[in-house]
Amino acid sequence: MLHTTMDFLLARKKAIVFFSLFTLLFSGFLTALGLYVFLLNDLNNRTTQAKHALSTQMDEIFIELKQITDNSALSCEQEDVDRLRKSSFYSPFFKELGLFNGDYKVYCSSLGPINISLYKSIVSRIQNSQERSTVSLMDSNTLGESTFFAFYQGENGIGVNGLAPPQSISSILDSIFPSDYGYELTLGKRILSSKQDSSDSSVLFQDAMSLDDWSMGLVSYVSYNAYWERFWLFMPLLIVCWILLFVLCSVIYALRIYYRESLRHCVKRAIRQSAIDVHFQPIVPINGRGKYAMEALIRWHSPYHGNVSPPFIVEMSEKLGLIDELTWMVIRKVGFFYRAYPKQLSGISISVNVDRHSLLKQEFAGTLAHILTEYPELKGRLALEVTETSVLNAIDLPVMVSRFEHIKALGVGLSVDDFGTGYAGLDFLRRFPYDTLKLDQVFIGSLQDDQFTRQILTSMTKLAKELNMELVAEGVEREDQLEAVRALGVDRVQGYYFCRPLPEQDVIVWLEQNMIQ
Template identity: 60%
Template sequence: MFKSINSMMSSKKRCFFYYGFISLFLSLFVFMLGLYAYQLKNLEERSESAKNALTHRMNGIFLELKHIVDSSKLSCEKEDIDILRRTTFYSPIFKEIGLFNDDFRVYCTTYGPRDIAIFSSIVDRIKDSSERKTVSLVRSHSIGESTFFAFYQGAHGLGINGLAPPQALAVDVDYLLSPDLPYELTIGKQTVVSSEYSHKSLVLAKRVESLDDWAISLVVFSPFSLYWSHLVSLLPFIFIFCVLFCLIFYAAHGGILYYRHSLPLSIKRAIKDNAIDVHFQPIVSLKAGELHEMEALIRWHSPHHGQISPLVIVETAERLGLIDDLTWMVVRKVGDFYREYPTQLKEINISVNVDRYSLLKESFAPNLEGIITEYPELKGRLGLEVTETSALTDIELPLMVSRFEHIKTLGIRLSVDDFGTGYAGLDFLRRFPYDTLKLDKVFIDSLKDDQFTRQILISITKLAKELNMALVAEGVEREDQLEAVRALGVDRVQGYYFCRPLPKEQVIAWVEENSTK
């Protein structure tokens, strides 16, 4: 007992450790993936905002230059110089302003008259621009270092250039991006402003925004260092999610264990209480004037577990040693079905699936005989369908033959179910007195396209006729399958093409609607 308890405790510890490891991995994965997506989205949104701010500033710069040009004259008197100085004083960006003529020579600045030729490359860009404007990064004559220049030429040839420190251009960009996202602001091929960023640093992602009208580009970086710092800050939340995931997994594990342990008990109770339903699927005769047959199939909707597969019910009944109880329950419900609808079922045979190992039991035939005495309506109309899932031993073979002969004397028909998928070979058919051979659905599915399967079924059909056995094709769901089995000479069909398994009231309605007149 103590060993069992210790083993259980050890199993719970292993389970909890296993789920804890999975929860930690899943939490890290979710947060790392989510943070990565957030970083990309954040990079995209802030880069777009920085581009819009830069565009707004550039538009403001050229509106300011246009206003000055519109109020300036082609002269450099004291009054003109004072106007330029006053404009520079109040300008939010320019530190110096100059005027140039239609020969592209600067003739007047805030420092007085000048005669400076504008570089030819800048002149070409002004002429090529549809709005006669451009920007450049050139060395200033007045301050002796690289300076941001904005050029604009009015409609009458009078032009203006404004000088500003490169950092002034990036004030809004810096406000929107720093300190999280390093960036580089470039005019042409020259970098105007570069925030603190090492090219040796690992970069998670980068985004390039271009202002084509002014040959300006903005490259924004999302460094790995930012990603890791955010991830470290999220560690408390990762731990909380790890605990939640672990509890969820552990609760789900407990639910599965409860389901696995409670389902067999529920099935056992349902069998004992005769609570499992029996549905009936018609076996349709393709010959005119012949009556249909039916197969009884178990169905069960558990109040606690929902719809349960018939295979699960059968496997659980076998494991609990209740397969015979399940079989007798179905047979009795078939008997009740005959009693409830004696007129509609007067000449309709119904078959029931039976386990091969149940047939080998000495008590099977006497118990079946007792039920037929209890339900005389079953005699001559009940059939048993046997599936061979394993080969019979030398001891089991003669015993099975004896059981079959006894069953046949009770007026019970015998069918070999799912023929061709188990161990039911030719010698098997020769030894056992079957009345019906049922072709498995797997053959019907491949009958149309597989010539080899077709040849096999032709041989089986011929053998069945020689042994005076009826043939039933199972799993017929389409019209082309129906025509294929009809061409083989199979005259009985079972499948969704005609009717699915139905509760007794619905199948009676089907019989009344499809009965042969």
């Protein structure tokens, strides 16, 4: 008991350590992935926002230039110069303005009269533009080394050019991109403005967009260092996620343990209260003549857990030490079945699966004899199926022989269930007085395609005949399998080809409709 308790506590401790590590790693993964997706989407959204802001700003620039051309003349009097100075003073973008004529010569500026010809490339772009406008990034003695130029020619033939520091064009980007984002704004092939990440690291991912009308391009990016700096800022969120996931996993684990343990108690209660159902699957003579038989199979629908598989019930019964009680419950239900339908079940034997270790117990034969007295309908018609699972040792072998002889003396038949899948082999059959040998469905399923399986079954069939044992093929589901076992000389078959396991009333109906008297 102490050893079991220690194992239980150790299992709980291991589960807690595992959940702690798993939820920590998973929380870190979720945080890292979530931050990556967030930054990727955020960068894309901010780049789109920047494109819209730049487009709006460029539209405002050329609206301003158009207003200047509408109010200008082909002269450079003091009045014209004052007007240009006033426009540049109130302009949110330009620090200097100039006017050019139809020959694309700048003749007047906010600094006074001037005579400068525009570059041919600028003239060409103005003439080829639908809006008769263009921008450029050139060196300027007035504003510094790198200057943003905007050109516009009005319908009256008068053109205006504005000079602005690049920062006045790109300043809007600084309000859109956070300090740890980097970007580079280019005009043509020259950099109009840029902001590099403060830390020297490689780029994690980037986004790009272009304003084709203005030959502008914007590349924005997030560096690895910026990503990890943000990741550590999310550490409180990570810890919260870790705690929540740990609690969730612990609750699920506890519920699972509760489910298993509650299912364990439900199985125990169902066996003690005889609440487990018994279905019956017919064993049919292969040529339609001869004795019919059936196998009793457990089925259980738990009100709390739904349909529970028979192997799980057997496994749980063994762990609970209730496998014998389960066996006696099934045998008693078979006896009650005979008592309820004496006419329909006349001449039909029913087999019940029995655990080999149960047979080795001293009280087994005595309890069986008591049940036969309680249900005399079972005498001569009950058969026990023993699965060939393991080799008996030198101590158990004579005990098992004695048990089998006692059982046979009670008028109970014996069958080898699932023969060929265990370890006992042919010597197993020679030592015990079995009446029936049941070929496992594993062999039946591969009988058609496997010549080696066919040879094995041929040998089994020959041995069974030599030992005066009847043969039953389990798991026959198709007509080709039926024909194959028929060719081997098998006496009877059991499987879905004829009938699945049915409740009492349904199997009685099936017998009445199909059994040849």
